Amino acid sequence: MTVTVPEADVVADIEATELADPTSAGVTANWPARAGAFAVDVFFGAGVVLTALLVAWAAPLRGWLWWVAVVLAGVVFLAMALNRLLLPSITGWTLGRSLAGIVVVRRDGAPVGPWRLLLRDIAHLIDTAAVFLGWLWPLWDPRRRTFADLIVGTEVRRVEGERPRRRRLVGAVLVALAVLAGAATGAGYLAVYRPALADEQAREQLAVQGPQTVAQMLSYKLATADDDFTRARGLVTDGYRQTLVADQDRARKLRLADTEYWVTDSAVLTSTRDRGEMLIFMQGQRGEAPNLRLISATVQVRFERSGNGQWKVADFSVLARPTAGEPK
Incomplete structure (x- = not known):
């Protein structure tokens, strides 16, 4: 059926x-x-x-x-x-x-x-x-x-x-993910990128200011020695100032002639926002014609940055002593 x-x-x-x-x-x-x-x-x-x-x-x-x-x-x-x-x-x-x-x-x-x-x-x-x-x-x-x-x-x-x-739940999850991504990005900027940028800017400033500071510190004229030495003391840190004053007093006793230095080459060895170290190659001249002599020196300088952003000499080491050339 x-x-x-x-x-x-x-x-x-x-x-x-x-x-x-x-x-x-x-x-x-x-x-x-x-x-x-x-x-x-x-x-x-x-x-x-x-x-x-x-x-x-x-x-x-x-x-x-x-x-x-x-x-x-x-x-x-x-x-x-x-x-x-x-x-x-x-x-x-x-x-x-x-x-x-x-x-x-x-x-x-x-x-x-x-x-x-x-x-x-x-x-x-x-x-x-x-x-x-x-x-x-x-x-x-x-x-x-x-x-x-x-x-x-x-x-x-x-x-x-x-x-x-689950619309509300999905919306809450997406908002939470956006907040986490924003927080991670902000933390990376504040803790990594901004300090790195500040270090790079400080390095660039040191590369420019450092050689100029050293050349001004070492150059002087006998006629304006007091003013030149006073200016040089403002280019160094408090910790190095006593050493610089001793060197200036020694120069007075030796009655050295007018001395002028300029930088021919330099390199930043290490650098942070407040400290740095440079290798500087210098040439210069000492005395007056007809006894004018060319001089050269290689120095390694440690710098510290002051509160107003100026790089100052914190230590000074001569790697190659000044050598004098023939009279001009």
Whole structure:
């Protein structure tokens, strides 16, 4: 005996099945929905991780900022992994997919476990390596799959039924990520970039002021020796001033002639915002015609910067003693 099932009952059974499993209809998700979900799940978090790693790379190794940046990158990366791999296994959704109304399933519509999701995310590297062609493959693939979907046997389908309402949660997460990225950027600027910029500016100032200061300190004329020596004492630090005064007194006793130095070459050896060291090559002349003699010397000078930004001589070492040439 043949039993005939009314067509209305068949339709009702199908509709009931589709309501019980919203993905059973097999309607694949469009590319904008997938891109939006990926941006929420990966893009914004990856931006924070990348920012934190750049700050850690620029910060002093194992300093406080380095540790903060590394920990921040690790925490955000772990949160991304939990959202992408563990949360779908527990709730069936990631934050981004719940917002877009899509879900990752096997080809037969069965749920996907965390290991297959992990393999799928790793396979996305192939999507990227192929000049991003794999990410665009859903635009013309019949089932809108990426290379990663083809490799691990998954599809992304649209969910027509009930789904979690997580707009506020997603908004809060995105705001938090923006704050973290801004904080990491600000910390990097304040703790790394700005000090480095100040050090570079100080180095440039030292390269200009240092040789001029040394030449003025060593040059004098007998007719204005008192004023020249007083001016020279203002070019050195308090700690070096006593040594300079002793050298000036020695010059008076020896009754040296007019002396003028100029710098022929120089190099900054070390430099911070307040201290620096230079190697300076100098030439000069001493005396008057017809006994005028050329002189040269190589000196290593340590500088300290005063409160008004002027570089002053803090120590002075002669590497090559002044040598006198023939009379002019």
